[in-house]
Amino acid sequence: MPLLSEIRGHVAILTLSRPEARNAWDEDFNEGLESKLAELEKNHEVRCVILTGDEKGRAFSAGANLADTDTHTVASPAAFITGIPHWRKFVANLLTDFPKPVIAAVNGYAIGIGCIATYCCDLIVASDRAEWRLPQVRLGIMPAYGGAVRLARWVGKGNAMRAALGHPIDATEAYRIGLAQWLVPHAELMERALKVADDIAALPPLAARIAKESLTKGLDIPNIQDASEVDVYRFMALSQTEDSKEAHNAWREKRTATVRGV
Numbered sequence: 293m294p295l296l297s298e299i300r301g302h303v304a305i306l307t308l309s310r311p312e313a314r315n316a317w318d319e320d321f322n323e324g325l326e327s328k329l330a331e332l333e334k335n336h337e338v339r340c341v342i343l344t345g346d347e348k349g350r351a352f353s354a355g356a357n358l359a360d361t362d363t364h365t366v367a368s369p370a371a372f373i374t375g376i377p378h379w380r381k382f383v384a385n386l387l388t389d390f391p392k393p394v395i396a397a398v399n400g401y402a403i404g405i406g407c408i409a410t411y412c413c414d415l416i417v418a419s420d421r422a423e424w425r426l427p428q429v430r431l432g433i434m435p436a437y438g439g440a441v442r443l444a445r446w447v448g449k450g451n452a453m454r455a456a457l458g459h460p461i462d463a464t465e466a467y468r469i470g471l472a473q474w475l476v477p478h479a480e481l482m483e484r485a486l487k488v489a490d491d492i493a494a495l496p497p498l499a500a501r502i503a504k505e506s507l508t509k510g511l512d513i514p515n516i517q518d519a520s521e522v523d524v525y526r527f528m529a530l531s532q533t534e535d536s537k538e539a540h541n542a543w544r545e546k547r548t549a550t551v552r553g554v
Contacts, residue, residue: 297328396416
């Protein structure tokens, strides 16, 4: 399988690996992510996930495999309509709906669906070699899976429109406009991504999980009062956990909390 997997402590590292084609995206990446994320969701020892590209490919992902003449084509309207349930499970929703925090470690070009995948994660650590491109309009199509709208949630309408119409975003610009939360020299990318992931993994895991849910779901609630009211129930549920009690006691006793996800 071209999706490599490794677990270090409480952190899982998933690597898009098709180095001979700059980690170009194909259906097997999506199938691998669906299978692996389902497995990691059940693994309570894993508290955070990093998604990156194989260094040998010199990219995060070069996007769709344009060498395949079937790419960006549909056999028939019937094939498209009957395939809709399958596409609802595509990478954009898989990453957004995954309950644990996901960090994109962007090690080079992130193009097309590879670009969209980065900001379907929750946080982005960028190498100074990173670059984001949405070339779909130049190919006579458009960014699918809400690609432009999802980007606008990170960087605003103007910046998202600029990218959607084909203008690349380099690493420095990505950091400036808030697409990337960390920008580091290429050689330090995984070290920083792992540091961020380890910091997240040290948090009470249920609280980290519900904080992600609150923000992700809250963006779809147009009324801030309604979003706030839902959070009251989340807050009260978390306040009853053993980890919450332990974390409060640890703060009072000036020690490091021992959290277990209970």
